[in-house]
Amino acid sequence: MLAPALGALVEYADRPLSPSTVPGRRAGPTIHMTSEYLTNWFYVWSFIVSGAVLVVLILLVSKLVNPSHPTPGKLAHYECGIPPVGSPWSPFAVRYYVFALLFLVFDVEAVFLFPWTLVFRTLGTAGFIEMMLFVAVLVWGLVYAWRKGALEWA
Amino acid sequence: MPGGDFHPFFFVVIAAWILICGLGVVLFRKIVYSAVSMVFCFLGVAMAYALLNAELVAIIQILVYVGAISVVILFAIMLTEVQGDQFTLFFNRQTVFAAPVAVATCVILAVMLVSSEMTGVGEASLNLSVRELSELLFNRYVFPFELVSLVLLGAMIGAIVLARGEGEKR
Amino acid sequence: MADANNSVLVILPGIVIACTALLVFMADTFVGRRKEILPWIAAAGLVAAAAVAAAQWLDVDELGSLWDLVTGRGSAVFGGREGEAGFAGMVALDKFAFYCTLLFCVIGVLTIMLSDAYMKKRRDAMGEFYGLLLLVIAGMFGMAVSTDLIALFIAFELMSLPTYVLAGFLRGDVRSGEAAVKYFVNGAFSSAVLVFGLALLYAASGQTNYAGIAEAMSGLGADAESGLTVVALVFVAVGFGFKIAAVPFHGWAPDVYEGAPTPVTAFMSVGIKAGAFVGFLKLFTIAAVGLGDIWTAALTVLAVLTMVVGNALALPQRNLKRMLAYSSIAHAGYLLLGLIATGASLDSAGSSAVLFYLGAYTFMNIGAFGILVWIRNRRAFRYGLDEVAGLARTMPWTAIGMALFMVSLTGIPPLVGFWGKFYLFTAIVDAGMTWLAIVAVVMSAVSAYYYLRVVWYLYFREAPEGAEVVADDAGPALGSAVAVTLAALGVLALGLYPSPLISAAQGALRVLIGG
Numbered sequence: 001m002l003a004p005a006l007g008a009l010v011e012y013a014d015r016p017l018s019p020s021t022v023p024g025r026r027a028g029p030t031i032h033m034t035s036e037y038l039t040n041w042f043y044v045w046s047f048i049v050s051g052a053v054l055v056v057l058i059l060l061v062s063k064l065v066n067p068s069h070p071t072p073g074k075l076a077h078y079e080c081g082i083p084p085v086g087s088p089w090s091p092f093a094v095r096y097y098v099f100a101l102l103f104l105v106f107d108v109e110a111v112f113l114f115p116w117t118l119v120f121r122t123l124g125t126a127g128f129i130e131m132m133l134f135v136a137v138l139v140w141g142l143v144y145a146w147r148k149g150a151l152e153w154a
Numbered sequence: 155m156p157g158g159d160f161h162p163f164f165f166v167v168i169a170a171w172i173l174i175c176g177l178g179v180v181l182f183r184k185i186v187y188s189a190v191s192m193v194f195c196f197l198g199v200a201m202a203y204a205l206l207n208a209e210l211v212a213i214i215q216i217l218v219y220v221g222a223i224s225v226v227i228l229f230a231i232m233l234t235e236v237q238g239d240q241f242t243l244f245f246n247r248q249t250v251f252a253a254p255v256a257v258a259t260c261v262i263l264a265v266m267l268v269s270s271e272m273t274g275v276g277e278a279s280l281n282l283s284v285r286e287l288s289e290l291l292f293n294r295y296v297f298p299f300e301l302v303s304l305v306l307l308g309a310m311i312g313a314i315v316l317a318r319g320e321g322e323k324r
Numbered sequence: 325m326a327d328a329n330n331s332v333l334v335i336l337p338g339i340v341i342a343c344t345a346l347l348v349f350m351a352d353t354f355v356g357r358r359k360e361i362l363p364w365i366a367a368a369g370l371v372a373a374a375a376v377a378a379a380q381w382l383d384v385d386e387l388g389s390l391w392d393l394v395t396g397r398g399s400a401v402f403g404g405r406e407g408e409a410g411f412a413g414m415v416a417l418d419k420f421a422f423y424c425t426l427l428f429c430v431i432g433v434l435t436i437m438l439s440d441a442y443m444k445k446r447r448d449a450m451g452e453f454y455g456l457l458l459l460v461i462a463g464m465f466g467m468a469v470s471t472d473l474i475a476l477f478i479a480f481e482l483m484s485l486p487t488y489v490l491a492g493f494l495r496g497d498v499r500s501g502e503a504a505v506k507y508f509v510n511g512a513f514s515s516a517v518l519v520f521g522l523a524l525l526y527a528a529s530g531q532t533n534y535a536g537i538a539e540a541m542s543g544l545g546a547d548a549e550s551g552l553t554v555v556a557l558v559f560v561a562v563g564f565g566f567k568i569a570a571v572p573f574h575g576w577a578p579d580v581y582e583g584a585p586t587p588v589t590a591f592m593s594v595g596i597k598a599g600a601f602v603g604f605l606k607l608f609t610i611a612a613v614g615l616g617d618i619w620t621a622a623l624t625v626l627a628v629l630t631m632v633v634g635n636a637l638a639l640p641q642r643n644l645k646r647m648l649a650y651s652s653i654a655h656a657g658y659l660l661l662g663l664i665a666t667g668a669s670l671d672s673a674g675s676s677a678v679l680f681y682l683g684a685y686t687f688m689n690i691g692a693f694g695i696l697v698w699i700r701n702r703r704a705f706r707y708g709l710d711e712v713a714g715l716a717r718t719m720p721w722t723a724i725g726m727a728l729f730m731v732s733l734t735g736i737p738p739l740v741g742f743w744g745k746f747y748l749f750t751a752i753v754d755a756g757m758t759w760l761a762i763v764a765v766v767m768s769a770v771s772a773y774y775y776l777r778v779v780w781y782l783y784f785r786e787a788p789e790g791a792e793v794v795a796d797d798a799g800p801a802l803g804s805a806v807a808v809t810l811a812a813l814g815v816l817a818l819g820l821y822p823s824p825l826i827s828a829a830q831g832a833l834r835v836l837i838g839g
Contacts, residue, residue, distance in 0.1 A: 041204065094317045100229040101313040105306045107222040111214050112299070115288035127292050130299070137303040140346055141310040147353035150314045262555065270552035275530045297335070297411040301466055301478040304342055305485055308459045311349065312489035315452045316504075 098150050102142070109138050164205055172198035185231055193224040210284045334410030334417040336380070337373040337425045338465040344369025345458035352451020359450040363443070363803070366454040367436045370461065374429035381422040413533050415469040420679075423832035424468035424602045427683055431595045432461045434690045434811060439587035440803025441701040446493075453493065456486035457591070464599035471610065473522045473532040476603055480518065483599050484511050484567070487592060491584040503583030510566055510576040518563025524556035525611070534611040541614045549618060557612060557619045561626065567600035568656045570626045571633040578637075581649030582707075586700070589645065590693030593652040598682045601659055605675055609666055620667035623660050624760065630657030631767040638774050645707040647774055648692055651733060654771060655685060658745060658764060661752045669755035672833040677747035679829040684732075684744035684818065691811030692729040698722060698808055701801045709778065714787030723782045725812050730775040732815045735768050739819035747826070 077083055116123075116131050123130075145151055175198055178191030196219040203212035282290075291299060332339065348366050355361055410417070435457060443450050459482060466479025488511060492504025526532055528550065529540035541548040562573065569577035581589045608619055634654030641647035659681055665674025699705045699712070699722060716723040732741035745768060749761045818825055 044204075094233055097226075097229055097233055098313055098317045100226045101317075102310060104218075104222040104226050105310050107218055108302075108306060111217050112291075112302075114213070115210060115284060115291055118285050119288040119292060122289065123292050130292055130296055133300060134303045137300075137307050137346070138310070140350065141307045144349045144353060145310065145314055148314060150318070266551040266555045270528075270550050275527055294412045295414065295474055297331070297414040298472075298475045298478040301463075301475070301482055304345075304459060304462060305478060305482045307346075308456060308482065308486040308489075311452055311456060312486055315449070315456075315489050316492060316495075318495070 095153075098145070102145065105138065105141075109135065165202075168198055168201045168205060172202065186228070189224065189227050189231055192227065193220055196220045196224065207281055210287055331410035331415075333380075334415055335465075335469060337377040337417075338462055338469065340369060340373040340376055341458055341462045341465060344372070345455045345462060348455040348458060349451060352455070357447075359447045362450045362454050363436050363440070366458055367433050369458065370429045370432045370436070373465075374426050377422050377425040377429070380417065381419065381426075411475075413535065414472045414475050415466075416471045417469055419832040420602075420606065421465075421468045423679055423828055424598070425465055427598060427679075427686065428461050428464045428468070428595065430683075431591065431598065431686050431690070432457065434686070434694075434807050435587055435591040435595065437803040437807035437810075438590060438690065438694050438697055439585075440807075441697050441801030442585055442587050442804075444799075444801060449493065453490070456490055459486045460490070460591075460595070460599075464595060464602070467599045467603035468606070470603065471534045471606070473526060473534075473537075473607075473611075476607060477515075477519055477522055480567075480600075480603060481515060483596065484515065487511075487588075487596060490588045491580055491592070493585050493588065497583075499583035500585065501583075503580040506576045507580045507584075510573075514563050514566030514573070517559050517566070521556050521559025521561075521563055524552060524559060528552045528556055534607065537611040538613055541612070548615060553615055554618050557608075557615060558622050560607065561619060561622050564600050564604045565626055568597050568604070568659070569653050570656050570660065571629040571653065574630070574634070574653045577653055578646050578649045581652065582643065582646050586645065586693055586697045589649075590690045590697075593648070593693070594686050594689050597652070597656060597659075598686070601663075601678060601682060605663060605666075605678060608663065609675055613670065616667035616670060620664050623664050623667065624757075627657050627660035627664060627760065628763055630654065630660060631764055632657075635767045635770045638771065641774065642709045643707050644696060644709060644712070644778070645693075647709070647778075648689070648696075651771065651774070652689065654767065655689075655733075657767070658748055659685075661748050661760060661764060664757065664760065665748075665751040665755040668757060671751075671755065672830070673754060674748075674751040676826075676829040676833040677744075677751045679832055680747055680822075680826055681744035683825050683829065684740040684815075687811045687814035687818065688729050688732040688739075688741050691725065691808055691815060692733065694804060694808035694811060695722060695726045695729065697804050698801070701804060709781055710788055712778065713781045713785035715781075716783045718787065725808055727779045727782055728812055728815055730778050732819065734772045734775040736772075737819070740815050740822060741819075743819065743822040743826070 112134065113131070116127065120127060172195055175191050175195035179188045179195060182188040182191060196215060200212045200215035200220065203209075203215055344366060347369070348362055351365055352359070352362060436454060439453065443453060446453075463479050463482030463484070463486075466475065466482060470476040470479050488504055488508040491507045492500050494500035525537065528548075529537040529544075531537045531540050541553070565573040566576075581593060584592065612619060631654055634650055634652075634657055638647050638650035638654060641650060659678055662674040662678035662681065665677070666672065667674075696705075696707060699715070699719070700707075702719065702722075705711055712723075712726070715726070728739065732739035735741045735745040737743075745764075749764055752758075752764070753761045
């Protein structure tokens with residue numbers, strides 16, 4: 001069932017385009033959407049869509065199927081210690097924020113590592129030095145944070 | 155649209171997704187809902203990048219924005235003492251001025267984007283493979299790349315400064 | 325990377341500054357209680373960077389022919405020339421960049437000295453303060469050398485990001501926090517607008533390199549002035565307009581300038597403004613030189629609004645810090661005149677007047693803020709105008725310094741402020757926009773009211789009750805005093821003998837625009 005649908009999709013994407021109809025407008029650059037591109041992304045898309053559908057489906061089914069006869073006794077906390085007082089919403093210690101931001105900084109660093117690995121061989125020594133400099137500056141910052149005690153929990 | 159060759163149907167769906175999530179960010183009364191809506195907005199933008207053949211940018215968008223920035227934002231919300239639904243918009247009085255300006259900017263940008271052809275940008279630069287992009291990043295654009303490390307260092311140390319209490323001695 | 329060595333040489337001053345920042349951070353964790361060495365390290369790094377830049381400048385001057393320029397409208401200016409450009413045209417260390425580097429180093433050293441009074445009480449935070457300051461200066465250097473949109477934007481961010489933190493450095497102070505948040509929100513917005521404008525500029529030309537953009541634009545001919553380029557240039561102008569606090573993008577400036585620690589305010593009003601102007605100048609006069617009509621029109625609106633509103637709002641201010649904030653807005657308006665003159669006449673006179681003015685403004689404004697720091701160091705002071713009444717009797721030298729800076733900011737000869745305005749206004753008249761010069765002169769006359777009112781208070785008003793000299797617990801901050809003294813000497817010396825700075829500013833610009 002999937003194959004014909006995919007075929008139709010690919011055919012649509014590869015269709016010949018009519019020339020631009022805007023008067024006085026030169027044809028701009030085009031972004032190619034090849035059949036290979038579509039098939040590659042088709043799997044990604046089907047994964048995302050089926051994942052989302054699955055979650056909704058399971059929740060929906062369990063909602064429909066399970067019997068629900070709530071009584072005060074059933075809704076009460078069951079062996080969970082004393083009932084909570086006040087709002088559960090209390091501000092975090094600001095200390096956590098440093099960790100979140102360090103995570104962000106090193107996440108960005110990691111993002112640069114991926115394309116670097118792709119072309120590592122062609123870049124040679126220069127590429128290696130470039131990345132080591134980049135990492136060194138950030139490690140320098142991390143060492144600073146460590147020595148300053150910003151990473152201490154207490 | 156630059157190009158106009160990519161699948162219009164996909165584009166419309168993704169654009170609608172981004173718009174709806176973006177509206178959710180500003181319209182939700184609970185700030186956590188806004189934050190989650192923003193995460194979905196980031197996802198939509200990642201999909202738009204994927205649609206534009208920019209796989210690397212799409213992956214970066216997911217890794218950095220969906221993965222990290224949304225976490226930082228949620229952390230920031232939890233740090234503040236804003237109680238669940240007591241959050242009110244504090245920009246309300248400026249809506250009268252902001253709305254016309256925003257609409258006018260949108261109209262100008264839309265008209266401009268539709269009416270102009272971006273001839274300067276070549277085909278090759280729009281259909282860059284990840285490998286070619288990486289080569290560019292580490293050869294031609296190595297200076298901004300190294301500058302980025304200093305920006306990140308500044309951000310890191312700035313965060314430490316701001317997160318430390320005035321009284322804490324070290 | 326065949327030209328790796330050359331590229332490293334090209335950004336050598338910046339590398340020195342950045343490495344000093346790293347050194348300051350690391351030294352901070354090793355020196356223990358002896359934090360007072362940190363400002364010395366930072367200042368030494370800046371002096372070293374300035375020395376490197378000066379040496380390179382002298383070297384370049386000997387090879388004068390290499391640096392001569394292809395003249396003509398829209399022609400590539402210094403792209404592709406070996407020896408001056410680095411990283412495949414990403415950066416260019418020309419005389420313009422040398423001048424700016426020296427200027428930034430002077431600003432940095434003065435700020436470091438000035439913050440003595442303030443950091444003495446916050447010794448624990450010295451490492452972060454001076455390190456972040458150096459990172460900002462490295463970003464400013466990046467703005468001066470960048471000849472590529474991407475490098476420009478990253479440098480812009482490097483310049484902005486640590487400044488937000490510096491503005492909020494007083495952790496316990498609500499106003500400082502407010503300043504940081506306001507500056508951050510406005511700054512983030514301006515960055516977004518700027519990067520959008522840069523992206524559109526790329527979309528219009530297909531190039532990120534300044535010279536490449538200019539070439540592509542001249543290749544397009546009449547098509548270049550499309551809606552796309554107009555919007556692109558307007559967005560870029562708005563992005564920079566926020567950073568230099570041009571009206572109507574000035575809303576953040578008074579609160580931020582008032583709330584931030586005074587040495588940081590001095591630095592922001594001089595350094596960040598200089599950095600932004602330098603990037604602005606280089607981008608517009610190289611990449612968009614053929615599109616002068618568009619951005620000249622946009623900037624004319626900005627300049628008139630900035631001069632009129634900035635001066636008008638400064639009039640009623642009775643808080644000196646706030647008054648100087650509005651005056652700083654007004655000065656951004658004068659500075660815009662130089663850019664407009666360059667765009668309208670394609671002559672470098674306007675741009676070199678901007679460079680000269682940035683130098684002159686550095687001394688007068690750091691001096692003016694420095695006086696505030698000094699008074700606060702010596703006695704209780706909330707920056708009120710009434711509090712300086714009769715200061716001439718209790719602190720005669722401070723009063724002389726204050727009067728000197730106020731008179732110079734007004735633009736009265738023979739101080740350096742006069743020459744700055746003189747060159748700017750001459751340039752704009754030469755560019756055929758006399759009416760703008762008239763607006764500027766009238767507005768300068770208006771500004772005389774609020775500047776000279778301070779002098780009036782200093783000398784002819786009775787001191788308020790109970791205003792006696794109460795020394796700061798930390799003792800007199802010698803660094804701040806030295807900074808103010810140096811600034812006063814600069815204002816006086818350059819006012820009486822401005823030609824070295826002028827010839828430097830003019831020489832710096834010969835590279836940018838053929839002329």
